[in-house]
Amino acid sequence: MAIYHARVKTFSRAKGHSSVAAAAYRAGLLLVDEKTGSRHDYRRRGGVVETRCVVPDDAPDWSMVPAQLWSAAEHAERRKDATVAREFEVALPHELNDDQRSALAAEITRALVQRYRFAAQASVHAPDAKDGLNWHLHILATTRRLDAEGLADKTRELDGGPSGKSEVEWVREMVAKVTNAHLEAAEVRVQVDHRSLEAQAADAMARGDLVAAALLTRQPTQHVGKNASALARRGEDVDRAEGNTAIHEANSQQFERLLETFEPMVPTAGHGPEQARRERRQANKRAGLDLALPDGSQMIGVRGLVGLSIGQLTVPPKAPGPSTQDIFGEAVRLWLDGALAAVVDGLRSTRRFLEEHASRLAAFADHPRLRADLRELVKRLKTLRRWATEGKRRQLAERHALKLLHRAEHALEEFVENNPKPTDGTEKEWARRRGRRLAAIEQRLAALKAAREAVAPAAEAVGEQSLSGAVEAVEEWSDRMLQSYPIDSDALAPGFGPIDPAALKAIEANQSSRPPRLH
Template sequence: MAIFHAAIKVFSRGKGQSAVAAAAYRGGLLLSDVITGQQHDYRRRSGVVETFCLAPPDAPDWALVPGELWAVAEAAERRKDATVAHEFELSLPYELTDEQRAHLAFSIAEALVDRYQFAIQASIHSPGTPDGLNHHVHLLASTRRIGPDGFGEKTRELDGGVSGKVQVQWVREMVAETTNAHLEAAGLTVTIDHRSLAEQARAASDRGDELQAVALSREPTKHLGKAAAALARKGMGSRLVSENAAIEVGNAEHLDHLTIQAGREGRAVPMSASVGHAQGGRPSSMQGLAPGLEIRGVSGMRLSQVLGRQQESAEGQRPVSLAERVAQALRDLQDIARARADLSTQRVRAGLEWTQAELARAGETVPLRQWITTAVLQVRALRAAILGRALRLVSLGRAERLHHLAQHEWERFNTDYPMGTNGYSRPEWTQRRERRLSALEQRTKELEKARSRGSAEALVEVDADILRKAEELEAMPSPSPSQIVLERQEAPSALDFPAPAFKPKPPSLH
């Protein structure tokens, strides 16, 4: 069964932590800290499936490059005990395919960026446990909002207190609802629930499902922590592992009792009461899943294919070569052509194909690298703009569905639980009613925002931006064979060029 897990962490200089180091470790990257001069090289780390960055539409281009994003984020903080990053660690259902999990991680990251207007680096990790079920994503977020002029004010609402609790609750609900929407779109019947077992049991009791309420009253297992989890992976026992084993046995006996009771009373067994697959593995009913999710409105447009990888060898991951970047850009152009056949990309495609052949024939040079880098970035920007337009429509559909559910729940409560006829005290009845009203108000705001982003006027602006990016891409000067050959003969080697000194622009602090 799919499992819900969401943890929010804080990285602080006061604890000796660095956003650059955290980003390098989670993304399996080589990043340099321009403040301390230290290099963090985790390219040999295994288990990193994919890493990508997201930022608000008006953010600078460097916000999508990890090496620049976190260097500027560190430079924006002046205090020696400053909070330098937030992290959202989320589980991804093993029932989904690799590509479907990438879609899900992108959707969650986009919702967070849309709400808090910060920049995010998302790093999807494969399971590090023997059962192969612990797929998860680390969403490392800046502590400041980012706009056209770079980093601005702090996201104080995430710092703790009453406001922090409200935001944590919103994040948990959003993650659960988004995950369930993707599970449903993949043709799966499993769902996750962000609420505690006690809250789920109360909800079941409210709707009159006493058997389900009793089933959900099972005892939760205890969090193992790093030390106990490491011992468990090695097959070594510990106090927490023994306690969890006893809890699982007790829950299984409790479920057996409920199953017998339900059979005697002629009622169905509550499936959500199960304690999960104790032995791990994938149930046979989950084999042959539906293909990867399509983004409606953009035929053939997907996130980059995430290949299932076996355990990395001791040599680790090697850096992406220039030829591989060219090959990826050509695949991006194929996505663009399938999504928007009206856009002309023949010139840049021809240029990339020529540089691909030139790299294979004579190797890379500084002029060739410069042209390829510019072309790859512009192709990526055009593809992101097209994908962003489609995601606006997906977000609108999701907001309409969630608003409908919240409105239905509000109307159902007022109809089924009138004051004085349900056994609740007045304060408890008022609290339950206000909770549903607050949810409806929140969904209404989200729907209004989604309708604004998905309106005809907004889409016209997005289409204009897509056309502008396409024209700029097609207006790029083609790599001239004679010029490249001449520059290869005359240009000094890369060793003659001094290493560029990175000087981040200081942000305007409030």
Template sequence: MAIYHAHVKTISRSKGQSAIAAAAYRAGMLLTDPATGRHHNYRFRNGVVETRCIAPHDAPNWAFEPGALWAAAEAAEKRKDATLAREFEVALPHELSDDQRVGVAMALADELVTRYRFAMQVSIHRPAAEGSLNHHVHMLATTRRIGPLGLDGKTRELDGGPTGRAEVEWTRQMVARVINQHLERAAVSARVDHRSLEDQRADAESRGDLAAALGLTREPTIHLGKHATALERKGEATALGAFNAAIGQAPPHAADALSHPGEIRITPKAKPRGNTPRLATVEGRRGAAREAYTEARQLWATGMVGPSHALFVYTPRILSYYAARLKAHIDTQTFAVHLRQLVRYMKAVVHETGRLLREQAAEKRAKAEWEAAREELQAFDAEHPKPMPWQRREWQQRRDRRLAAVSERRSAWRKAREAISEDAQQRYAQQLQERAQSLENWSADMLKKFPVDADSWTPDMPRFSKKEEPPAPLEQDDQQGGSKSDTRPYRPKF
């Protein structure tokens, strides 16, 4: 399966970085900084398939030579905290050949250069480890536009804020579009998607594709980074590697598959929405009612399990004898609206049912990230134990950044641990009970408004005691007339 990965980052002097060094490393070549005379020699590194420089058609000839391009980029920036370059790192499909991946990389670079009119070095890498699928491209771009006279104004639209976020989103969409075009052209069935797992899952649910939604139910993996990757290649286990492996082996959770925080848009006191254009016609109301009833029963069967199941009396009553209820009320104008609101309440309950599991997964993820930051700091200390005097300032800055990352991720882990504390679990239980009660109230109201002959009790009756018979399973009757079980009294247990 093709994997989507697109990441944008900056090369900055404030971080002790050099655009010339970054270009030499990604291209696997020797470049010299004319200002300092320092040589950056990475000719020994493996895995570089090809490196090209591209620029607008009216750019000067030196813009197509890495050494001259990045020397000019460094010289154009006078501030000691200047941003020297931007890097667009994109995963390339392993299903394609080397030549086809070069075509993808060049197409991506052409899109970016056409939009922003900067110069760019494109370095395509193949995985160093045998059996790895980590084909990717590093597209290192100048922070200034380039024209006939050389480097010009800064690309401020990429600096951040609302405009920067919009440009990053455009880049992510463009990457997915270009890659999918080349996959289709190569007759490869795999496709990539730039959206988050939650957005993909919500889209699958809206289409009624529960199988796809279940398949997208997992925690996102964490990017290993160069230090963890190097350790994994040597056969040494890392916290990040173990976390990603656990995600790949973990089965999807049914409750999370059908609901997630970004999906919930209602409160316990939410009222049904008005008629949509689809509900204005008889056929539209019938189709909406059938779809909503089917989704409600699927939610009950796959998501509303565990401790929340015992909170319901009226809701299983609504879900029983669904064929008879559909037959009796499918032409009622408000029936489909009530069913759709029932589904929304059920999704809210499913969300609360799986909340603790999500928080526990978030705690494990935060701990893995903290341990990864510690490992990166330890690896840095092992590689740079005694810096030379002229390197001490840069060494301290780089180490301070890693120390800050350790502190920040430790704080995040502590916060995640608080989210699964005993007090937090009690709050989750209370919220689950409130959502369940709202669902029960809505179900009781529907039983009054849309009764069927098979109902042997009224919503005004008291709840059943534990001494009574256990509830009968939901009948698998069809949508035409129901089964013989339609005449059997239903006795739910609470």
């Protein structure tokens, strides 16, 4: 079964990265960083099947030569914390042959270059594990667009924020579509899916494919990384690798319990339990797992299905959770929290509702809607508490940032005092150690600047506005609950309809000093 994987990451000077070093490693080349004079020689590394440079149509000829391309990329960035390259890491189906994988890698790279107009170096890597399944593609791209004149403006749309998230989602979807088209052309009857496991499971349930949904409703494992993987292969303990093994075991046990429940109810034709077991055995084999149940059968991983149904088949729901009394008690505790002291005068309906909580609970404890409505009140009270403490939290953050700056400055003074500049040929090491302390001071200065901006009048005005919105949101909900659950009437007032999403967005919570009193 083909594996889907697509990830985007960056290389930054602030973390000591070099685009020249990254390009040399991924392509198995010897490249010299003209900016620093460092040689990066990876000509002896194995696993590099092919490397190609893909550039826009009007790009200059030198951009097709890795040594010249990445040297230009380094010189184009002047900031010492600049992002110097961006990488797209993509899994290639092991079901394809070498030529088919090469064509797939080329098309994915061309699609990226066409959209962002940067220069890209694409390297296909062969698996380094015994199973021979982990074929993958590294696309190293410049962070600037490339035109006839050379490297131009930065590809800001790929930076963080909403724009970056939407572009990453486009990349993931494009990789899935192109991969599936090549699998279909090769007459390979498998497909990949870029969506989350939850979305795929929901889609399987909508199609009525219970076993497929069970396969997809599993707890995902964590990426281990090449360094940790190498340690694990040498037999050393690696926390994340051990955690992944535990996740696989828990998934497998839960999945077997589900199949025991569903097997008598699922038709034998089509995607049945036995096929599900075979697919998970293959997945476990690819993951390098050799898990077995007490009866000798191999384990299969999924996380459990909750509250799902197909026709007459219903999976029992989860435990009901906190009772109505518990939720009412949480609301009262939030009200008595000293955090709300500064805004209590503006919460008259909330005071009235909670003062009469014993009577309301006696009258409406069994009403099916009260529990959900109280949950919403608790949610809004928590948001209010968060906003009420926001100003104090920002002031503490400023003091903490100043304290850390003073520590960094003291560390530099102490180093210079105890380690005079040497004259015996070790100046470079001394400068490196001193540079680390200077860099720490710069980082602390930047953090202090950000903390002071957060307590500036403009930021405080925004916080006050958000606090007012949170107060209004709590009062609005309390008013509605007073009308819906009147203790002076035996009849429940008509429901007040769904929650307004716009009102919910205006909320977030707080903390202060003296507690309000209920009287």
